[in-house]
Amino acid sequence: MKPLASAKELIQLRDKIQEKLAKQEKKIQVKVHLGTCGISSGANQVLQAFQEGVETNKLSDVSVLKAACIGLCDREPVVTIVHPKTGTTTYYDVTEDKASKIIQKHLVGGKVVDEWKLDTTDPLLKLQEIRVMHNQDLNPMNIDEYIARDGYQGLAKALTQMKPEDVISEITKAGLRGRGGAGFPTGTKWTFVRNAQGDEKFVVCNGDEGDPGAYMNRAVLEGNPHSIIEGMTIGAYAIGNVRQGYAYVRAEYPLAIETLNHAISQARQYGLLGKNILGTDFQFDLDIFPGAGAFVCGEETALLTSIEGKRGNPRQRPPFPANKGLFDKPTTLNNVETWSNVPQIIWKGADWFGSVGTATSKGTKTLCLVGKVNNTGLVEVPLGTPLGKIVFDIGGGIPKGKQFKAVQIGGPSGGVIPIEHLNTPVDYEAVTALGAIMGSGGLVVMDEDSCMVDVAKFFLQFTRDESCGKCTPCRGGIPKMLAFLTKITEGKATMEDLSTLSELADMICSASICGLGQTAPNPVLTTLRHFKEEYEAHIIDKKCPAVVCSALFKAPCSGTCPVGLDAPGYIAFIKQGNFEQAYRVIMERLPLPLSVGRVCPHPCERKCRRQQVEESISIRNLHRFAADWAMEHGVEYKPQLKEPKKEKVAIIGAGPAGLSAAWDLAHEGYQVTIFESLPVAGGMLAVGIPEYRLPKDLLKKEIDIIQKLGVEIKLNSRIGNIDSLFKDNKYQALFIATGAHKGDKMKIPGEELAGVFDAIEFLRELNLNKKVKVGQKVAVIGGGNSAIDAARVALREGAKEVHILYRREKKDMPALQDEILAAEEEGVQIHCLTAPTKILGSNGAVTGLEMIRMELKDFDTSGRRTPNPVSGSEYTMDFDTVIEATGQRPDTTFLSADISTGRGGMIAADPRTLVTARKGVFAGGDAVTGPATVIEAIAQGQRAASSIRRFLSGEPLSPLVHRNGYKPIEIPPIPPTEEELKERPRVAMKELSSNQRKGNYKEVALPFSPEEAQNEGSRCLRCDLEVGE
């Protein structure tokens, strides 16, 4: 290498290298990506495998090359093969074994191994805009490859064709903003430093990337080091009086330091650093300063202090580094990515740079996608790309079908952006408006299993440990915030603590010396802003909704169960073969075990930690097994009733909420009467759930047990006006649990036609053994459990064809996954992305549906994409029966005027105490919450009973449910054995085949045998035995 004496020589060199590379491109190139991520996944071994394979197979036309990380960090090792015939193919998760097959098939045989290659049509690749990372496929240790791609042409252009002022105005025109976090306009910053007094100035590159979950700068340092060198050299020229620059790179990035060092020495050899650069009289040199591992040194003044050789404490600004920076000289400090953008702006122009991005946030941004997202790794997108697009399209959504909850953007200084804001464009202004910051671009995706208080706690632990300790607010305040958060997660905090916490957070933000302290409370402030109800749940209800905060629950399954059913407890007895005790453990917590064991949507299983081994425990089926066994063996429930009390309680509605309230109140000794308008008790269990899911004789047996406690159930007793119940002090308290039994109409033409039903009505009539005329071709509209139930019932009632029409995608259907599968097995056809616009009919009867295709657009507040009609896509289908299953509402006509209704026509009651505006009247269940699950209804009944007991005994109401009269059974504290911890699949429930189900209402799911139950029970990890953290 000889120093280049002019810009012309640089062009000549470039052309020469391009010529050389063009020859190489005619051959086959194998590029092994050797970033830190690749190397730690075994890329060096893969490289060796290719080198040896090529040698042993004597493949003279193949060259094996090294390249950098291209961002597919979770799929490393990654190998790209550029083949004159097959084009460019990227293989992921390459092992040495796979390498030898790729050599045989692809390199020798000329055939792409499709199963291991990356799908280039994947949105992950398609939606990215690769600019900063455009050289990651090159060998970073070879300056020639950089030069071949017009490397250093920007510098040459600046030095020979532009005045320093022109360079700055080009950067200003491009609208480049600092990529380190705050987004300060780079051109403005450079102007400040250029105008600052001083004959010695510095440029500094901030490569102290320390945010947890952020490593985009590392990739650029390792993969595109010359872009940083070139950018800094251009900056030095533009600013003037700069002869020395420093790249501050954290010592935890040894490969980045090695690569950049190598690049610097190569640049020096070509005379691109040093004196008389490209033959001009401009001189500049660059050195690396390795950081010593303090997060705070990413803060500019701390970083500069650190380079000065002092303890890396921040300094108060003003004076700003632009005037008094490194060694008190005017200094420009920019982030790795900012510098890396500079050469292309100068070479390709400001307009090219601004061709992507938004009006105020131009260009692209590299982001680190980490956390609960399918494609973790590095991506580069135009600024302004909607968050949802990044998470769901590029990121591929959330693993294991879990629900997206929020992203933490900007690391510990940033904040969370919740599900409601998935349409937010990721740019400086929009992100800041939501209380977060862009930061360096770390994007941590969180799903339903993240507790936001715990997340805030995590980040505060980080900032507490990384605070330099210089100023009181940050050093002293963050530990106090953490203490409050800990108190909250332990269920010991009060709402007053929350305001004390907010006040402290405000002071820390306002009064801290540097960005670390000023932003450290952000995770708390943003979670408080977007997830206040989660804080309240910890404080008021003493519950962690995500079942993360271990002080607040025994085990994740019982912690997430609305009634706190002790699954590990009954499973422990099942495992021992003591099925009777298992049954009794269940009965401690709820009546109706036969029904719940059959129809519960088992939220417990979603949280089961056995999933970390393979699959969750079959908790519901074990529950059913214990209940079935007790019933078959005539196990009697032996209540321990308290002494009878004189107060009488009325309950309207004999559904699960009413029955469970009655159950608890009867245990307390109160006299309870339930008024039920239908001829059967059980509510939706009786008239909503089809027989094949829940045999009605079982339900009846369970209700009999409740009646045996002395609960009176008056069937066919519709209450016209609740005042009648309080006449003559007949009842001292009332619980309204009337459910939501009215089907919503879609309000489209033709709903009055014969053959149009709502699903609730349809199922109710059939469950009450009334005749319903079901036609041959049935359409069911909706995606919930009622829709599935109605469809499967329609088949059983003789329909030839049943079609479910749903406006979103199948993955968005709220119905239980198992139910959807069962329906399809039975022959139900599901049509997605379609919505009816008109019910067609003739002679007053349904003949068909007019429908319109839907497409998914922006995200709604639930995080699902909103279906929008595609105009002109209307089409029709023939049907003789249409069942609408699009929503349910309560009937509230019987209410007195002093009890109001709220959103969606629901009865207004305090969600925690269920107290209504009328004294002595409580309301709960679906009538208050809207359509929910049986287990939630039972929980509401218990809540009502707890409040009614407090009300009648003159105690203040409390959000905490307290159930008297149940003596806890001691659970055998036997942890699982090593053998039991070994991976093995969950025991599947047997089912009737779809043929056996045809035309009848036989129960589809078959019970476990005792052996199966014990076997399944032995998979339980007994999380309830876990001690401490």
Added chain:
Amino acid sequence: MKEITLTIDGKQVKGKEGDTVLQVCEANNIYVPTLCHMKGLTDVAACRMCIVEVERERRPVPACTYPARDGLAIQTHNEKLEKYRRLVLELMFTERNHLCAQCVASGDCELQKMGYKYQMDSTRYPYAWPTLPVDSQHEYLVIDHNRCILCGRCIRTCDEIVGVHTLDFGYRGWKDVVVADLNQPLGKSTCISCGACFQACPTGAIFSKKSAYKGRRPESQEITTVCPICGIGCAIKAFVKNNMLVRIDSPDPSQHDGLLCYMGRFGPLAQEHPRVKTPMMENARGKLEPCSLTEAVDMVAKKLAQVKAHNGGDGIAGVASGQVSSQALKAFKDLITGTLGSKFLDTLDGDEYRAVIKGASASQNKMNPKAKTPLEDIFNADCIVLVGADPFKTHPVAGSYIVRAVRRNKAALIVVDSTQNAFPGYAAMWLKPKKDKEASVLNNLTKSLKGSPIKDAATTGVSQKELRQAAEALGKSKHPVIIYGEAVLRQHNAGLITSLHNLATVSTGGGQPNIIALKSRGNSRSAWDMGLASSSESVINSLAKNGVKALYLLLGDDYVEANQLPWLPKGIDFLVVQSSYLSSLAQKADVVIPSPTWIEVSGDYSTLDGTPMSVSRITKPLDGLRADWEVINDIAKRFK
């Protein structure tokens, strides 16, 4: 400096360009609370008590660092700021274990005062109750981390004012603590025990064992005077309660001379040696026993008169310490040479004087050894040659001056010493001569500076190259200072002193040479100037030769042990020791006359450079003690 006008709390006030907002506030009597700010130290804006609101600033800014600009509008007090300050205080009170009731600083604590001001009757934030150690191994100082608010004043004082940088922060964030060196116990660290950190500490985190629980500053009487011990002449502010010395501070650490060392700050409080409380006389059995002052004076006069009668005046010799006041020195000289008519008068360090005189007179321009080089020249120097001295041990404040010159003026410090480099890290060069080759090295350096050839560099232990570098630094210097100390003076080597003076002359290009000798006793300069050491040879070393029978030793508060004067018994019939301390030397005396210490009596002294200083009494002397000069004059009166 240009005058600027600002609006503070709605009022127009004047300030100077370059001031901080806090400085403008202070100049205009506008109170802004501060804790980490201390006059004379770099402001670091750490505690955040002084935050103020400035127009157009998004956040409150610390007044201590915010530059005052013309036209700026500032709010120093409003509800929000007061709330933030209270919160900051709450954090400080709950971060460590601030238990005022058992704290040495209670009633004399800036944090406590602030707590009262903000009515901190309770805190809403949980106490952290950390378990932090107390470092009490140091001779004088205790660091109790439980009371530390991490303001960093001690650290900045140690670094910026004292210049030793023993203290700094260790660890990070909420685990921050003040550490000595790399987390050594303070007593085993590079600490020079100057105690400046103790004075800087706003709480009781750093306190003095010698002052603890003696009293509080606000309830004590303040006496501002000067410390006479080493001759630097540091101003002190003594706090006295009920005639008990409570503590000694520097009156203003922000001043360039606002330094103290362990001798000035802790010496008067330490009382390491047993005092002579009454006059004593040898009884018949040869044991010292207390007597009245009149009896003692009578006895001394009687015995001296006897010797004078038998042997003439020259049968008596008087030797004084350079530590005593000028009044005592004068009275002593009058007694010995006047009243008693002896020619044998000397000081304990008389040999040093004779070497200095001889050495200086032999130098190129016959330098006047009494010429005055002000000590202040050290911190104005841009090049310092330090020969045979360890200032941080003998004259610690001079050590701080040197460090300041190095750090503030980027002065080149050249250490010439065959055994040690007293300023590692600060010295630009350490020329290390072979044993007894110091003079050769200095001569070579002088030659090198003059551009003369050097032949014997190899034999001296300092190479040509090193000499050239040192000469270059000296040659460039506009304000060079040559300092020599104990190791040179102790040798009584006039030749070496000549070399030093020659170098000093050459280094200033023949101008007024800047040369400072760090003499071993504070008032030696006065003693020498008054002619107490004018004897041609050491009186003390030639007692027997000269047939001296009676010796009068005036020691004052200079603690001298018998083994420092091993020749003593020979031929002396009568020994008078006038001393504050009952040292082994005093115990050999026939008559012991008690001296008050310097804090017990006012007196005149001079500094190393000959500047006169008047030292005021701090506490009353022990019962019945009279000033040395009064007693000596009493003795003289017996002869009239």
